[in-house]
Amino acid sequence: MTIRDHIREFNRDQDGAVLVFFAGALAVLLGLIALSFDFGRRASTQSELQSYADHVALAAAGELDGGTDAITRATAAAANLISDSQSFGRTSAETYGNASHTLAGASNYTLTFFKTLPSSDTASMNAGVTTKPKEAAFVRVVVTPKIVDNTFAAAFYAMIGGQEPANAVTATAVAGFTQYACDITPLMFCLPDPSYKADAHIGDMILLRSGGNGAAWGPGDFGFLDPSYAKVDPNGPCAGKSGAQLDACLLGAMGSITQCFSQRGVDTAPGQKVGIEDSSFNVRFDMYHAIMNGKKNDPAYAPAPNVIKGVADKNGNACTGSNPDASPNTKPLPKDNCFYTSTCLNGRFGDGDWSAKRAEYVQYNHGGVDPHPAAKTRYQYYLDEITAAGGSASATKIVTGLSVDGQPHRETGRPQCSNNQAIDPDRRLIIAAAVDCAANPINGQANNVPVEEFVKIFLTQPVGTDGASPPTLDIYGEVVGSASGPAGGGGLFHEVVQLYR
Numbered sequence: 207m208t209i210r211d212h213i214r215e216f217n218r219d220q221d222g223a224v225l226v227f228f229a230g231a232l233a234v235l236l237g238l239i240a241l242s243f244d245f246g247r248r249a250s251t252q253s254e255l256q257s258y259a260d261h262v263a264l265a266a267a268g269e270l271d272g273g274t275d276a277i278t279r280a281t282a283a284a285a286n287l288i289s290d291s292q293s294f295g296r297t298s299a300e301t302y303g304n305a306s307h308t309l310a311g312a313s314n315y316t317l318t319f320f321k322t323l324p325s326s327d328t329a330s331m332n333a334g335v336t337t338k339p340k341e342a343a344f345v346r347v348v349v350t351p352k353i354v355d356n357t358f359a360a361a362f363y364a365m366i367g368g369q370e371p372a373n374a375v376t377a378t379a380v381a382g383f384t385q386y387a388c389d390i391t392p393l394m395f396c397l398p399d400p401s402y403k404a405d406a407h408i409g410d411m412i413l414l415r416s417g418g419n420g421a422a423w424g425p426g427d428f429g430f431l432d433p434s435y436a437k438v439d440p441n442g443p444c445a446g447k448s449g450a451q452l453d454a455c456l457l458g459a460m461g462s463i464t465q466c467f468s469q470r471g472v473d474t475a476p477g478q479k480v481g482i483e484d485s486s487f488n489v490r491f492d493m494y495h496a497i498m499n500g501k502k503n504d505p506a507y508a509p510a511p512n513v514i515k516g517v518a519d520k521n522g523n524a525c526t527g528s529n530p531d532a533s534p535n536t537k538p539l540p541k542d543n544c545f546y547t548s549t550c551l552n553g554r555f556g557d558g559d560w561s562a563k564r565a566e567y568v569q570y571n572h573g574g575v576d577p578h579p580a581a582k583t584r585y586q587y588y589l590d591e592i593t594a595a596g597g598s599a600s601a602t603k604i605v606t607g608l609s610v611d612g613q614p615h616r617e618t619g620r621p622q623c624s625n626n627q628a629i630d631p632d633r634r635l636i637i638a639a640a641v642d643c644a645a646n647p648i649n650g651q652a653n654n655v656p657v658e659e660f661v662k663i664f665l666t667q668p669v670g671t672d673g674a675s676p677p678t679l680d681i682y683g684e685v686v687g688s689a690s691g692p693a694g695g696g697g698l699f700h701e702v703v704q705l706y707r
Contacts, residue, residue, distance in 0.1 A: 247293075247354050248354045248373065248375055250293060251292050251293065251352055251354050251375045252375050252377065254290065254291070254292040254293065254309075255292060255309075255349045255352065255375060255376060255377035256377040256379070257290065258288070258290040258292070258309045258314070258315075258349060258377070259315065259347045259348075259349050259377040259378060259379035260379045260381075260705060261288045261290065262284045262288050262315055262347045262379070263345055263346070263347040263379040263380060263381035263705065264381050264703055264704075264705065265283045265284050265287045265288050266280040266281070266283055266284040266317060266345045266347070266381070267280070267344065267345050267381035267382050267383045267703050267704075268280075268283065268383060268701075268703045269282075269283050269383070270319075270342050270343055270344070270345065270382070270383040271383060271385065271701075272339075272340050272469065272470075272656070272658070273339060273340070274339055274340065275339060276339040276340070276342055277319055277337070277339045277342055278339070280317070280319070280342070280345060281312070281317060284312070284315070284317060284347070285310075285311050285312050288310070289308065289309065289310035290308075290309040290310070291307050291308055291309055292307055292309055292352060293307060296352060296353050309349075313350065314349060314350050315347050315348060315349050315350060316347070316348045316350070317345055317346070317347060318331075318335060318345070318346045318348075319335070319336055319337065319342040319344070319345050319346075320334040320335055320336060320342070320343065320344040320345070320346065320380075321334050321335075321336040321338075321341040321342060321343055321344075322334040322343070322344075323344055323380070323382070323706060327707060331346065331380075340656075343382055343383065343384070343470055344380060344381065344382040344383075344706065345380070345381055345382070346378065346379070346380045346707075347378065347379045347380075347381075348376065348377075348378050349376050349377045349378070350376070351374040351375065351376040352374070352375050352376070353373055353374050353375075354373050354374075354375055378707070379705060379707065380705065380706045380707035381703060381704065381705050381706060382703070382704065382706055383701070383702070383703050384468055384469065384470055384701075384702045385468070385469040385470075385690065385700070385701050385702075386466040386467065386468055386469070386700045386701075386702060387466065387467045387469065387637065387639070387660045387689065388464065388465060388466040388467075388700070389439070389442075389461075389462050389463055389464055390463070390464060390467070390637040390660065390689070391456070391457060391463070391636040391637050391638065392430055392431035392432050392437075392456050392457075392463075392464055392467075393428055393429070393430060393431065393457075393636060393637075393638040393639065394428060394429050394430070394431055394472065394474050394638055394639040394640070394641050394655075394657070395412070395414050395426065395427065395428040395429075395638050395639075395640060395641070395661075396417070396423050396424060396425050396426060396427050396428075396641055396642075396643035396648070397425060397640050397641065397642055397643070397658060398425040398426070398551055398552050398554070398555050399425075399644075400642045400644070400645060400658070402640070402658075403659065403688070404640070404659060404661040404662070404685050404686075404687050404688040404689075405687050405688050407555075407558070407685045408558075408583065408685055408686065408687050409558035409582060409583040409584075409585075409684060409685065410542070410555065410556050410557055410558040410684070410685050411541055411542040411545065411555075411556035411558070411560070411666070411682060411683065411684050411685075412426060412554060412555055412556070412663065412682075412683055412684075412685060413426055413545070413550075413553070413554045413555075413556075413680060413681070413682055414426060414427075414428040414554075414638075414663075414679075414680075414681035414682075414683065415427055415428065415477070415554070415678060415679065415680060415681075416428055416429070416476065416477025416478045416479075416482075416676075416677075416678055416679050417429045417476050417477045417478065417648070418476055418477075418478040419476050419478065419649075419650040420649060420650060421649065422643070422647050422648070422649055423643045423647075423648045423649075424552070424643070425551075425552040425554055425555065425643070426552060426553075426554030426555065427477065427643070428477045428638065428681065429474050429475055429476050429477040429648070430453075430474065430475045430476075430477065430479065430482075431464075431467060431472050431473065431474060431475075431639060432464070432467070432472070432473055433473055433474070433475035433651055434473065435452065437464050437465040437466070437467065438452070438456070438463075438464060438465070439462040439463060439464055439465055441462060442459075442461050442462035442463055442464075443455060443459045443460070443461050443462075443463070443506040444456055444459060444463060449481065450480070450481025450482070450497060451497070453479065453481055453482050453486065454481070454482075454485070454486040454497045454498060455506075457482070457486040457487055458485075458486045458487065458489045458490075458498060458501075458507055459506045459507055460505075460506055460507070460508060460628065460633065461506060466700070467639070467657075469639075469656070469657040469659070469660070470656060470657075471653075471654035471655060471656055471657075472639055472654075472655055472657055473651070473652070473653045473654065473655070474641070474648060474651065474652045474653075474655055475650075475651050476650055476651070477679065478676040478677075478678065479676055480675070480676045481497065481676075482676065482677070482679070483496050483497060483671055483677055483679075484496075484668065484669040484670055484671040484677070484679060485497055485498040485499075485528070486498065487636075487665070487668075487669040487679075487681070488668045488669055489501060489507045489508075489509060489624075490509055490510050490513070490633055490634050490665060491509060491510070491513045491515045491634075491665075491667075491668045492509035492510075492513040492515075492525075492621040492622065492623045492624055493515075493517075493525075493526050493530070493623070493668060494507075494525060494623060494624070495526070495527055495528040496528055502525065502623050502624045502625070503624065503625050503626070504626075505626045507624075507626075508621075508624060508626035508627055508628045508633070509621040509623075509624050509626070509627060509628065509633065510621075510627075510628055510631065510633035510634045511592055511598040511599075511620070511621075511627055511628060511629070511631055511633070512588055512591055512592050512595075512604050512619055512620075512631065512634075513617075513619065513620070513621055514536060514537075514538065514539070514571060514591070514604060514605065514617055514619045515533075515536075515538050515617070515667055515668050516532060516533050516536055516537045516538035516617075516667065517530040517531065517532060517533055517538075517668065518530060518531065518532075518533040518534075518536070518616035518617055519531070522616070524622040524623045525622075525623035526623070533615075533616045533617055534611055534613070534616060535570060535609040535610050535611050535613060535615050535616055536570055536571055536605060536615055536616055536617040537563075537566060537567050537570040537571060538567075538666065538667035538668075539560075539567060539584045539587065539588070539666040539667060540560050540562070540563030540564060540566070540567055540584075540666075541556070541560065541563070541666070541682060542556030542557060542558060542559055542560050543556075543557075543559050543560065543561065543562040543563075544556050544557060544559070546562060546563070558583070560584065564576075569610060570609075570610050571605045571606075571607075571615075572605065572606050572607050573606065573607020573608045573609075574607065575607065577590075577591075577594060577606065578590040578591070578594070583684060583686075584664065584666050584684050585664040585684055585686050588631070588634070588664070589631055591604045591619065592604065592631055594606075595619065595620075598627075598628075598629050598630070598631055599627075599629060601620060602620075603615075603618040603619055603620065604618065604619025604620060605617060605618060605619050634664055634665045635662050635663065635664055635665070635686060636662075636663050636665065636681075636683065637660055637661065637662055637663070637689045638660070638661055638663060639657040639660055639661075640657065640658045640659050640660070640661050641655055641656070641657060641658065642656075642658055659688050659689070659690065660688070660689040660690065661685060661686075661687075661688060661689060662685070662686035662687055662688070662689045663681075663683035663684065663685060663686065664683055664684045664685075664686050665681070665682070665683050666682050666683060666684055667682055669681050
């Protein structure tokens with residue numbers, strides 16, 4: 207057999223062919239297993255970095271409450287409150303085998319703050335970037351990239367002559383903070399200046415007067431929230447009402463009145479509104495007239511347990527009319543001294559000093575001896591009167607001692623017109639959204655107006671009206687404090703921190 211015949215026979219011989227294919231397949235299989243090891247390390251690092259990004263974003267967002275130092279607090283919270291670890295990554299400045307696995311501190315991420323987010327998750331966020339603490343509502347965290355070195359993949363791609371895949375891993379998260387006020391009186395008022403904080407003015411009196419259409423609202427002007435009534439609680443006492451009856455219910459009823467308002471932006475309407483009268487507020491004082499006539503036996507409109515107001519029916523009837531006379535032997539809680547001397551800030555904001563008329567209040571209502579000398583604020587005095595009379599459910603009189611004219615007190619302090627009585631002393635509180643009207647000029651109705659804070663205000667006397675149409679209302683109230691947290695007065699407050707991306 208010639209050499210040519212041997213070659214021809216070798217070409218036709220198929221013995222061992224499977225072994226060749228098996229060797230090739232085994233190489234590929236081992237390569238894939240090796241690659242899966244590297245890809246698994248990258249996926250594990252990605253998961254660890256994403257978890258870290260989420261926690262940093264939530265920690266930072268929890269401080270974005272609109273305060274002047276919100277961004278400073280958010281940055282500190284991110285750096286100091288969150289620590290984690292990752293297993294396989296290193297920075298570009300570190301060498302393989304000598305990398306730090308700790309995730310903590312600002313070197314591991316970049317923070318960017320935003321006032322708004324685009325509606326689409328795929329749209330650029332750049333338009334909403336802000337460096338102003340009062341605007342910052344959202345924060346984006348981008349984790350510093352970590353390099354996950356390829357062990358088997360580097361050799362595999364070198365062997366086949368392919369391009370080694372990118373080995374840098376990072377993560378991004380976006381979180382935001384929102385405060386919600388629920389079941390509150392749908393009112394707002396203009397602050398005297400942006401620095402005004404309720405907790406710094408506890409005990410100070412405010413004269414709230416309704417703001418009108420067309421003109422810019424000034425400090426102390428008040429208006430209404432939710433002009434479209436979209437936030438009326440469908441399961442509360444105001445459900446199904448409309449027009450003036452709905453407005454009156456929202457201002458005077460108890461229970462689940464409204465759904466939740468976001469502090470980031472509310473819709474407002476003027477305080478001078480047809481159908482809104484003093485009677486809408488004064489059911490708290492056991493006064494039922496005008497649009498509230500006939501509500502005295504409705505438990506949804508029950509008065510407070512202490513209704514000393516300084517007015518009484520001249521004929522001695524339990525229910526006062528629309529123009530009640532001044533009581534001859536009881537007085538309402540007095541105003542701050544500056545209201546009597548016309549020296550209050552902007553004519554609307556007092557300083558908490560009500561000493562000038564306190565003795566007169568004590569003389570008329572308590573026979574001249576102050577039973578609660580430790581009470582510094584009118585709200586505390588009101589609560590002490592309830593406690594001294596046996597608590598909110600007692601029928602004991604609140605006014606004590608001899609009357610100044612020797613006659614029985616025209617008021618007892620307890621409701622005499624309504625058959626009902628609220629258990630909660632905070633029935634005489636309203637909760638109003640405080641707005642910086644200088645930074646957010648309001649002319650009539652406005653949308654998406656940011657709220658500086660929600661403020662608890664104690665009504666010291668019945669709301670009065672000048673009788674015009676629409677009426678200009680005078681609401682004298684004492685600041686009880688910020689309504690953030692458990693609010694009292696029927697309100698519920700929620701702080702919500704959540705991931706958006």
